[in-house]
Amino acid sequence: MFFWQKTKKNAPQPRGLDDLNPSLEINLHWLKADILASDETIVYRRFKTSGAKARDCVLVYADNMVKHEFLSQFVLRPMMQSSPPKHLRGEELIRYLSANVIESDGSELVARYGEIGDKIMNGVAVLLVDGCPLGIAVDAKGWPKRAVTEPPSESVVRGPRTGFSEDLGVNISLVRLKLSSPNFKTRFLYVGTQTKTKVAILYLDNVTSLDLVEEVARRIDAIEIDAVLDSGYIQEMIRDAPYSPFPTIGHTERPDVAAAKILEGRVAVLVDGSPFALTVPYLLVEAFQVNEDYYNQWMVGSFHRLIRYISYFITTSTPAIYIALISYHPQLIPTNLVVSISASRKNVPFPGIVEVILMGLVFEILREGGVRLPRPIGQAISIVGAIVLGEAAVSASLVSAPMIIVVGVTGVAGFVNPALNDIAVLIRLLFVFLAAGLGLYGYVFGTIAIVLLLSSMESFGVPYLSTMTTIRPQDIKDTVVRVPWWQMRLRPRYLATKDRQRLQRRTGSKGP
Amino acid sequence: MRRGFPRLLSLLLVTALLTGCWDHIEIEALEFAFGLGVDQVEPDYVVVVEMVKTSGGGQQAEVEPLVLATKGKSVSAAGRSLSNPAGLRAFWPHAYVFLMSEQVAREGIVPAVENIVRSRYIRSTVWVFITKDCTAEEVFKSKPPAANSVSEHLNAIALMQETISGFIPLQVWQLSQAFAAEGIAAILPTVKLVHEQGDLVPIVEGTAVFKGDRMVGWLDGHESDILCLLKGIIQRCYFVIDTKVGENEFFPITYELVGNRVEIKPQDKDGKLSVSIALDLHFSVEEMGRAPYSFRDEAFARSVQAQLATAFTHWIREFLSKTQQEYNADILGFGQLVRRKEPQVWRRLGENWDVHFRDLPVDLEVKCKVTMAGLSSEPLRVRE
Numbered sequence: 023m024f025f026w027q028k029t030k031k032n033a034p035q036p037r038g039l040d041d042l043n044p045s046l047e048i049n050l051h052w053l054k055a056d057i058l059a060s061d062e063t064i065v066y067r068r069f070k071t072s073g074a075k076a077r078d079c080v081l082v083y084a085d086n087m088v089k090h091e092f093l094s095q096f097v098l099r100p101m102m103q104s105s106p107p108k109h110l111r112g113e114e115l116i117r118y119l120s121a122n123v124i125e126s127d128g129s130e131l132v133a134r135y136g137e138i139g140d141k142i143m144n145g146v147a148v149l150l151v152d153g154c155p156l157g158i159a160v161d162a163k164g165w166p167k168r169a170v171t172e173p174p175s176e177s178v179v180r181g182p183r184t185g186f187s188e189d190l191g192v193n194i195s196l197v198r199l200k201l202s203s204p205n206f207k208t209r210f211l212y213v214g215t216q217t218k219t220k221v222a223i224l225y226l227d228n229v230t231s232l233d234l235v236e237e238v239a240r241r242i243d244a245i246e247i248d249a250v251l252d253s254g255y256i257q258e259m260i261r262d263a264p265y266s267p268f269p270t271i272g273h274t275e276r277p278d279v280a281a282a283k284i285l286e287g288r289v290a291v292l293v294d295g296s297p298f299a300l301t302v303p304y305l306l307v308e309a310f311q312v313n314e315d316y317y318n319q320w321m322v323g324s325f326h327r328l329i330r331y332i333s334y335f336i337t338t339s340t341p342a343i344y345i346a347l348i349s350y351h352p353q354l355i356p357t358n359l360v361v362s363i364s365a366s367r368k369n370v371p372f373p374g375i376v377e378v379i380l381m382g383l384v385f386e387i388l389r390e391g392g393v394r395l396p397r398p399i400g401q402a403i404s405i406v407g408a409i410v411l412g413e414a415a416v417s418a419s420l421v422s423a424p425m426i427i428v429v430g431v432t433g434v435a436g437f438v439n440p441a442l443n444d445i446a447v448l449i450r451l452l453f454v455f456l457a458a459g460l461g462l463y464g465y466v467f468g469t470i471a472i473v474l475l476l477s478s479m480e481s482f483g484v485p486y487l488s489t490m491t492t493i494r495p496q497d498i499k500d501t502v503v504r505v506p507w508w509q510m511r512l513r514p515r516y517l518a519t520k521d522r523q524r525l526q527r528r529t530g531s532k533g534p
Numbered sequence: 535m536r537r538g539f540p541r542l543l544s545l546l547l548v549t550a551l552l553t554g555c556w557d558h559i560e561i562e563a564l565e566f567a568f569g570l571g572v573d574q575v576e577p578d579y580v581v582v583v584e585m586v587k588t589s590g591g592g593q594q595a596e597v598e599p600l601v602l603a604t605k606g607k608s609v610s611a612a613g614r615s616l617s618n619p620a621g622l623r624a625f626w627p628h629a630y631v632f633l634m635s636e637q638v639a640r641e642g643i644v645p646a647v648e649n650i651v652r653s654r655y656i657r658s659t660v661w662v663f664i665t666k667d668c669t670a671e672e673v674f675k676s677k678p679p680a681a682n683s684v685s686e687h688l689n690a691i692a693l694m695q696e697t698i699s700g701f702i703p704l705q706v707w708q709l710s711q712a713f714a715a716e717g718i719a720a721i722l723p724t725v726k727l728v729h730e731q732g733d734l735v736p737i738v739e740g741t742a743v744f745k746g747d748r749m750v751g752w753l754d755g756h757e758s759d760i761l762c763l764l765k766g767i768i769q770r771c772y773f774v775i776d777t778k779v780g781e782n783e784f785f786p787i788t789y790e791l792v793g794n795r796v797e798i799k800p801q802d803k804d805g806k807l808s809v810s811i812a813l814d815l816h817f818s819v820e821e822m823g824r825a826p827y828s829f830r831d832e833a834f835a836r837s838v839q840a841q842l843a844t845a846f847t848h849w850i851r852e853f854l855s856k857t858q859q860e861y862n863a864d865i866l867g868f869g870q871l872v873r874r875k876e877p878q879v880w881r882r883l884g885e886n887w888d889v890h891f892r893d894l895p896v897d898l899e900v901k902c903k904v905t906m907a908g909l910s911s912e913p914l915r916v917r918e
Contacts, residue, residue: 348561353627360566360628365588365597367562374560461556 040135044112046078046152049135053082057139064142069098073105077115082138083147089164093147096125097160101149116156124149128161140218170196173275173297175440181317182278190220190294193277197224197290197299200281209235211242213293219250224280224290224299231287231519234482238289238302253293253300260302263479263486267445270481272304279313287517303481303517307489307501309441310334315504324503331502333438337446340432341378342453342465344424348374350461362424369419375458377421379451381429384411386447389433484516562588564625568599569685570613570656571633571670572646578605579646581612582633584674584685585624599683601674609649626655630689632662632706633670633725639742639749643713650706658707661692664742666726666752676727676734684736688725691738699771700739700755702762713747717869717880717887720744721761724752743863751861753853760853763846764811764866766796772820775845777838785825789817789842792906800872801897802879807890809868810897811850817842818906822913829911835904842902854896864891 043049050066058064063085070076079101081093104123106115120129132138133156138148145163170192173185186193194208205227212218221242225235241260250256253273262270274280275297280290283301291300310330315323348367352360370377388407392400412430415421432450436443449472456464479486489497496512499505511525569584580603587600602620606612616624638646650656665673678687692703701723704712712720724740741753741761753761759771771791776784793816801808819829827834857865869887873880883890 349558350556352559352561352564352625357566357628357630360561361586361588361597364561364564364566367560368588370562460551461558463556467550 041133042135042138042150042155042157044153044155046080046150049150049157050080052135053138057135058082058142067098069102071101071104071106075106075108077106078152080150081147082142082150083162084142084145087142087145087165088147088162092126092162092164093160097147097149097162100125112154113156115151116154116158119149119151120158124158124160126160126162130159132157132159167192176275176279176313178314178317181313182276184277185275186277186280186292186297186299188295188297190222190292193292193297193299194222194224196277197280197284197292200277201226201284205229206284209239211239213242213245213247213256214250215246215248217249217251220294221250221256222292224284224292226284226287229285229287229513229521230289230517234289234303237482238291242291250293251295253291253296253298256291256293257300262481266475266479267448268306268476268479268486269309269441269445270302270304270479270486272301272308272441273298274301275299276313282313282316286513287519303484305481305484305488305490305516306476306486309439311500311504316507320504320506324505327504328502330438333435334442334446337432337436337439337443338449339453339465340428340435341382341450342457342468343462344428345374345378345454346457346462346465349458363422366422366424370422371419372421373458374425375454377425378428378454381415381421381425382432382447382450382454385429385433488516489514559623563623565600565622566628567624567626568629568683569631569633569674569688570609570626570629570650570660571635571665571674572609572638573603573635573669573671575638575641575645579607579609579612580605580671581609582669582671582674583613583616583624584683585622586683597682599674601671603671609646610653626653627657629656629660630685631692632656632660633665633673634663635665635669636667636742636749639664639722639744642747643744643749644747647706647709651709656706658705660706661689662704662706662709662722663688663725663738664722664749666724666740666742668727672727672734673725673736676736678735679730679733688736688738692723695769697770699762699769700758701741702758702765702767703738713744715867715870717864717871717873717884718867719863719865720747721753721865723758743857743861743865745861745863750863751856753856756849757853757856760849761865763791763794763813763815764796764798764850764853766794768794773817773845775842777825777841779825779827779834785823787819787823787825787838788821789904790820792816792818798866798868798871800868800875800879802876806895807872807876807879807883808895808897809871811899813846813850813898813900815842815846815900815902816905817902819904819908826913828913829904829907838904839902842904843900846900846902847898850898850900854898858892858894862888862892868894 043052065083065085067081069079069081071079081097083093100123101119104119106118106123110118116131120131132141132148138157138159141148141159145165147160147162149158149160167189168187170184170187172183176185184196186196198206203226207225207227209223211221211223213221223235223238223242238260242256245256245259247255247259257271257273258264260271272283274283280299280301284290288301288303291302293300310327312326312330315327318326347355348363355363372380384407388404392404395403408430412426416423416426436446439446453465453468456468460467477485477487477491489501492498494515497515499510500514508525512522513524515522565585565587567583567585571582571584572579573582574580582601582603584599584601586597589596602616602622604612604615604620606615613624616622632647632650634643634646647662650660674684676684678684681687681690691698695701695703702721703723721744722742723738724742725736725738726740727734728737729735739755739758741758742749743751743753759769759773762769762771769791773789773791774786775789777787779785795814797812799810801810829835857863864887868891869880869884873884
């Protein structure tokens with residue numbers, strides 16, 4: 023009936039679970055015809071051992087996924103020079119070669135076609151010997167890797183410059199360098215029916231609640247998806263409150279941030295191929311915390327944090343309050359200002375709400391354009407956008423001059439909190455519509471709705487607003503302000519369930 | 535729960551949205567009224583409005599004042615005729631001043647101010663003035679040198695009251711209190727026009743004296759300063775007094791009032807009521823001109839203080855006779871004091887207070903002291 027049903031009927035049985043055949047030629051045939059068929063990057067290197075009874079061997083690997091010098095020097099040369107005893111055959115021969123000839127730290131025996139395919143795809147070379155139903159997998163991973171560089175999305179003035187790269191092993195070691203303790207644990211999971219992407223769960227045994235670790239593992243295990251190309255896939259699949267715009271899982275590109283979160287009792291999830299580590303649980307306060315707060319002097323850090331809170335208020339509320347004031351409550355604006363706003367709006371054809379949405383749209387377009395374009399062009403775009411469009415729009419009486427200020431301030435303040443900037447756009451829009459319909463009254467309703475939403479949310483069992491709504495002194499020490507390190511004696515109550523002690527005793531130069 | 539939820543939601547929305555009153559109006563559709571004046575009450579109200587006309591848009595926004603006079607059966611009815619035929623939507627919450635002409639004030643201000651006190655659009659912080667020798671319309675059409683509009687100009691002056699003196703400003707919220715209080719007559723500041731380089735410029739100077747809600751007379755700027763002094767209002771007034779220096783030489787010396795303490799006490803002696811006023815005034819010398827004397831000379835300082843006391847006693851006597859005999863308006867609130875301190879006497883005399891007030895004996899004791907002489911106690915000496 024349908025063509026795929028026909029093809030399915032005639033398809034050969036998959037060989038993945040079959041054991042290897044003692045005959046090298048048959049093994050090669052199946053590899054070429056089935057397991058690794060139609061893949062021209064696979065290299066089959068034939069050679070023979072020396073000695074009286076030379077054995078036929080084949081080294082199979084994927085081109086550019088392995089270290090060629092390593093294979094030549096530590097696999098091919100010793101094999102060619104070796105002369106295994108005549109009486110050895112089959113499994114014994116393979117064990118002899120693995121134990122006495124191959125000079126590699128990572129080698130294991132493989133018995134199935136499917137295993138060989140997986141290994142080769144992951145940069146492992148497989149050695150097959152005629153007469154043996156086993157192969158030797160030699161770890162020679164050597165694909166091109168990006169160097170450890172400063173993360174572009176989270177640059178700091180003061181603080182470590184290392185950022186995660188795409189390699190899972192490297193990333194784990196970067197975190198381990200920060201937390202070199204036997205209590206630092208990692209657990210591997212594999213996600214993706216096609217990609218079998220390796221996912222690592224990182225935590226501190228003596229701090230983190232094991233229930234949390236189990237919950238994270240359970241959620242990741244439950245994912246059934248064909249491919250995981252970035253940690254964003256996992257982030258969306260395991261998050262709480264999936265219909266809420268607020269993030270309930272944090273992500274960072276910095277090993278120091280990941281280590282700090284783990285130290286507070288969180289769990290970090292690293293995904294192979296993604297330079298972004300996920301951290302759970304994620305609370306709203308974290309969106310306003312930046313690693314530099316902790317590296318700078320505490321007063322400076324606290325001030326910057328306050329600026330972030332104020333900026334978020336500005337970026338979400340300015341247009342709404344402006345609309346409410348000019349359309350409903352002109353009596354609340356100082357007289358001089360109200361006259362000049364009125365004058366500047368005299369010939370503008372649109373009501374305030376249309377102006378806000380129009381200019382907000384233009385701003386978002388410019389931003390998106392600037393982000394996607396190569397950096398030099400992006401800068402040009404933003405300058406053209408800011409100066410030319412703004413000026414022209416005002417002199418053409420399309421928008422009023424105060425609106426340019428409102429939109430500009432709103433946009434710039436949004437960049438202060440990158441973690442919440444995308445949501446800020448949505449909140450802003452909601453507030454603007456409410457303010458346009460009901461004035462300040464509507465704006466207040468919107469705020470109440472957002473607070474209700476936030477207080478109903480949870481992230482991995484932890485209330486989303488915890489530490490923001492508490493009055494316990496230890497819990498609010500790292501919220502709106504960042505108190506000095508010698509004051510933060512305990513880890514957050516909601517996260518670290520085992521060992522809450524952060525400072526062992528009263529230390530520091532001026533501990534009270 | 536499932537069935538109850540929509541009902542609960544609609545109930546919430548209804549209670550939230552159908553309360554209060556507010557209206558959507560775009561800001562550019564409004565014309566901001568800055569000043570309101572009432573020039574005539576009988577037979578028709580003549581109401582003058584100063585608003586600012588905004589025009590332009592884009593980067594060349596312009597603001598200019600616009601004065602319109604309308605007629606109507608009441609203040610609010612006249613105000614309405616701004617919309618039709620004038621075609622303007624006046625917005626009142628930003629108004630600064632409310633003016634009444636002398637004619638309105640003499641006929642009684644209640645019909646003119648009732649609407650202002652009641653209105654929910656006009657703020658209670660609006661300044662109230664009486665125009666002297668001119669109408670409100672003339673004042674609004676005059677040309678202030680610095681401000682965009684007359685209302686802003688008057689507002690700026692009213693705010694500087696402490697340093698410029700010569701009047702006692704009053705806002706709408708104080709009106710009812712000022713006119714309703716027993717035993718004290720109301721006063722309102724006055725606005726008049728002066729010629730200044732070819733332009734008519736409105737200034738705030740002097741006081742209109744009321745009896746009930748009808749105006750009975752004027753006080754000029756100097757008399758208003760004396761009034762402030764006696765009311766204990768701190769104003770940094772300047773007094774230029776021809777001071778006798780040495781034998782028979784007089785020099786105008788400028789004194790600034792820097793502190794005053796007033797004590798007014800009613801006394802009831804053998805059924806005879808009198809009021810005693812004790813004044814303790816502190817001055818600083820602002821300008822001595824050519825007067826050659828040093829304030830280190832104690833005799834001179836004493837003589838100056840004595841002369842000040844004499845001058846002030848004279849002025850206050852004049853002021854009292856004007857209010858008692860000429861206007862017969864108890865603007866200092868002697869009646870109020872009697873009522874508070876000597877209730878029995880008030881019960882006896884309150885009915886005919888006007889008559890008793892006219893001939894009320896006042897004991898006056900003025901003490902003056904020069905406490906500061908600026909940065910130099912010596913006169914500026916010039917080599918002959």
